[in-house]
Amino acid sequence: MSHAPDTDDEFAYIKWLRSELPPQTPRLELGPGDDAAILRVEQKERLVLKTDSVLEGQHFILKAPGVHLKEVQGPAATPEEVGRKALCRCLSDIAAMGGVPIACMAAVALPRGAGVKLREQIFLGLSKACATYGVSLAGGDTQSWNGPLMLNVSLIGEMQGERPAIxxxxxxxxxxxxxxxxxxxxxxxxxxxxxxxxxxxxxxxxxxxxxxxxxxxxxxxxxxxxxxxxxxxxxxxxxxxxxxxxxxxxxxxxxxxxxxxxxxxxxxxxxxxxxxxxxxxxxxxxxxxxxxxxxxxxxxxxxxxxxxxxxxxxxxxxxxxxxxxxxxxxxxxxx
Structure with a gap:
């Protein structure tokens, strides 16, 4: 894996993301880089849609110099673990329906000035999880702001002929x-x-x-x-x-x-x-x-x-x- 470019240019970051994507499903007709993603779908198939977010301070405490937690608070999260958790929360909901995941999109709001390593490792965690569970990362959005880290994942799956469990x-x-x-x-x-x-x-x-x-x-x-x-x-x-x-x-x-x-x-x-x-x-x-x-x-x-x-x-x-x-x-x- 190459390293993310050390620049604040969003398009350079997107270009790097596209070069490092995990294997994609053949049904992903158009992936990251356009205005939206196109996914081929068969008729009469039930699709499963899910979106969820993880927020710094709410769903994790980010590991960083000077962050010391009591043992009862559990471990601080690495950026890679944050990326993984964001996808796996959605996968757990797909599992509860009995569905099969296909593709996801991710949107991240980075703390302004956080540095290249944070966004690189978040993507690495997300990408590894996608590869593990057979999910295509179809696209997303990256922003920065004067607030804590936030990562949103939207996931699409299908029932493949089964009735969903509700x-x-x-x-x-x-x-x-x-x-x-x-x-x-x-x-x-x-x-x-x-x-x-x-x-x-x-x-x-x-x-x-x-x-x-x-x-x-x-x-x-x-x-x-x-x-x-x-x-x-x-x-x-x-x-x-x-x-x-x-x-x-x-x-x-x-x-x-x-x-x-x-x-x-x-x-x-x-x-x-x-x-x-x-x-x-x-x-x-x-x-x-x-x-x-x-x-x-x-x-x-x-x-x-x-x-x-x-x-x-x-x-x-x-x-x-x-x-x-x-x-x-x-x-x-x-x-």
């Missing part, structure tokens, strides 16, 4: 399940997670009734499934504390905080940016999922969707069979 399909009696382990992502997982693309594709083919990626926290994201699935009649969820896959990072974070297992469980229930797949499925389909699951990524049942009666909480936590209301402490975006 949040609003859960029904009473469905099994609630999750991939991977939960909690403590601040210790580094939020920068280095693997979007569950192949797992999401498998699950949509096996008829899950609802699915979401855990970006804000298990409790809040499960509540969103229940809310979106309550259009015909109200549904809630019961999950067992003993079934929760508490991650090693959650236990380590609790220890750093001077606390024990109960705090680790809190992290598993409410921490954001796990980027695992939370889904529901009828019992007979869940049995088939378990029987045919081909991945190293663990998958486990957490509980069951129930019909929600008036006055009942949306989410209940079962401890040794006894139900108690689960407060929703996961992340909430404030505008």
């Amino acid at each position: 949040r609003g399909g859960a029904a009473a009696g469905d099994v609630i399940a999750v991939t991977g382990s939960l909690g403590g992502s601040i210790l580094g997982h939020h920068l280095r997670f693997e979007p569950r693309l192949t797992e999401g594709r498998f699950l949509v083919r096996h008829g899950v009734s609802a699915m979401i990626d855990i970006s804000d926290g298990l409790s809040g994201d499960l509540a969103r499934i229940c809310e979106e699935s309550s259009r015909r009649y109200e549904v809630g969820a019961d999950i067992a504390a003993e079934a929760l896959p508490v991650s090693k990072a959650a236990r380590r974070l609790a220890k750093l905080e001077g606390q024990g297992g109960e705090r680790a469980l809190e992290h598993a229930l409410h921490d954001g940016e796990d980027f695992e797949l939370l889904f529901t499925a009828p019992a007979f389909r869940w049995q088939r999922i378990v029987r045919e699951w081909p991945f190293d990524t663990p998958v486990r049942a957490l509980g069951v969707v129930r019909e929600r009666k008036k006055g009942e909480p949306a989410i209940r936590l079962l401890r040794k069979g006894e139900a108690q209301e689960l407060a929703l402490k996961s992340y909430v975006h404030k505008l």
